[in-house]
Amino acid sequence: MSLKIFVAVxxxxxxxxxxxxxxxxxxIGTIIDIGxxxxxxxxxxxxxxxxxxxDKIKKLGLKALLVPLGVIIGSVVGSMVVGIFLNMKINEAGAIGAGLGWYSLSSxxxxxxxxxxxxxxxxxxxxxxxxxxxxxxxxxAKYIxxxxxxxxxxxxxMDTSLPVISKSTDPQTTLIAFITGVTCTIAVPIILPIILKIPI
Amino acid sequence: MVITLIKYLGILVLGGLIGYKDKLSPKLEGKLNTIQTASLLFLLFVMGITIGINDKVISNIFSIGLKAFIISIFAVGFSILFVHLVKKFIPLEEKEIES
Structure with a gap:
């Protein structure tokens, strides 16, 4: 599957x-939207x-939100850390990570x-x-x-990656993935401007 | 953004209801996997086009591209790390993945 994806891109x-x-x-915007x-x-x-x-999701409750929380903290911290090595301003590097993969909005x-x-x-x-x-x-999904x-x-x-996740994992993980995507999507326009304004 | 979110959520729920009520003909049901794969690959193809069609982006890919790539590797790596750390608090049923 990974190879097919690479070839398609x-x-x-x-x-x-x-x-x-x-x-x-x-x-292109319309075509992507319909697809x-x-x-x-x-x-x-x-x-x-x-x-x-x-029922399974009800059992998980708020714990399902731990995944998007980990993603947000991980992305921002990770890009800040590498920003230091790349001689970038830490807040600017962090803002890039805070895009969370949503390239159109972050840019x-x-x-x-x-x-x-x-x-x-x-x-x-x-x-x-x-x-x-x-x-x-x-x-x-297979090895880690x-x-x-x-x-x-x-x-x-919640969108582009969801079908791949659905094919590579199970229905329960797919649902958590959707919740993660939605939470991250809501988070980007909120956290990106905030991180950019941190005076570091 | 809100409209997009509602639209995506709406279509997902609609599909979910149809799947839940077993409204699909058995013939179409057998082809679900193929349809998913085909539309996914098409979508990725179009995404590739958005990169290739933009001359500015293509020339940038070689200048700032490396920097961008390193940042994305770290953002992804730390995401995996942090989710791995909180994972033990999430009670998932572990099942073997086929294929």
Whole structure:
């Protein structure tokens, strides 16, 4: 599966670079949206067929929120730590990690604040995060752990990464992944500006 | 953002209800996996296009790309670490993963 994902992204990059006119990017948002809806619909059907899943989630309760909490703290701390080695301002490095894989929003927030280069960095870094997540989720689920595989996805755990998680783990983990994605998605526009304003 | 969230959640719940009530024909049910894989790969292909079509992004990939890549590795690595640390508090049923 990881190989298929890599090939699909790679072919897309090639097609976009060599064959498509720049005007095509106007339609991409709509195409992605429709594709996501189709995917989520079928993931929903998969979840629905597991009839005892709601009971399991009720049993988990608020503990399910530990996963997004770990993802948020881990992403921000991780990017701050590496920011020190890359000679970056710690708050700016942390803000990139706080994008949690949501490249369009994180780069837009930074751009609107006047950070041009940081915005490009946030865009690329969070695109890479999504690609890393998509490629490695099946491997991490198999060799490290299912919840750990969810953690790589961040905000994308509720949409782009969800089908991969659903294929690589089980219905219960898929539901936690969705909760994680939703929580991270809500968190990005809140924590990113806050971390950027930390005077360090 | 809120609208997007409601839209995604809505379509997921709709699919969930259909799956729960067994409203699917057995023929379509057998093809679920294939449809999921196909639409996923299509989506990733389109995502690749968004990167490839943007000249600015492509040239940036080689200049600031390395820095961005290192940051994302650390963000992902620490996410795995922190979730691994809180994992023992989450009572999941452990099952073997097929495939």
């Amino acid at each position: 790679f072919l897309g990059v090639g097609t976009g670079y060599f064959f498509l006119p720049a005007e095509f990017s106007d339609y 996501l809806m189709v995917l989520l619909f079928f993931v929903g059907i998969d979840l629905g067929k597991q009839k005892d899943i709601l 837009t927030i930074l751009l609107s604040d006047g950070y041009v280069e940081l915005s490009a960095l946030a865009f690329l870094s969070n695109v890479f995060r999504e690609i890393i997540a998509l490629i490695f989720i099946p491997l991490i 752990g299912k919840l750990e595989s969810v953690s790589t996805a961040g905000a994308t755990a």
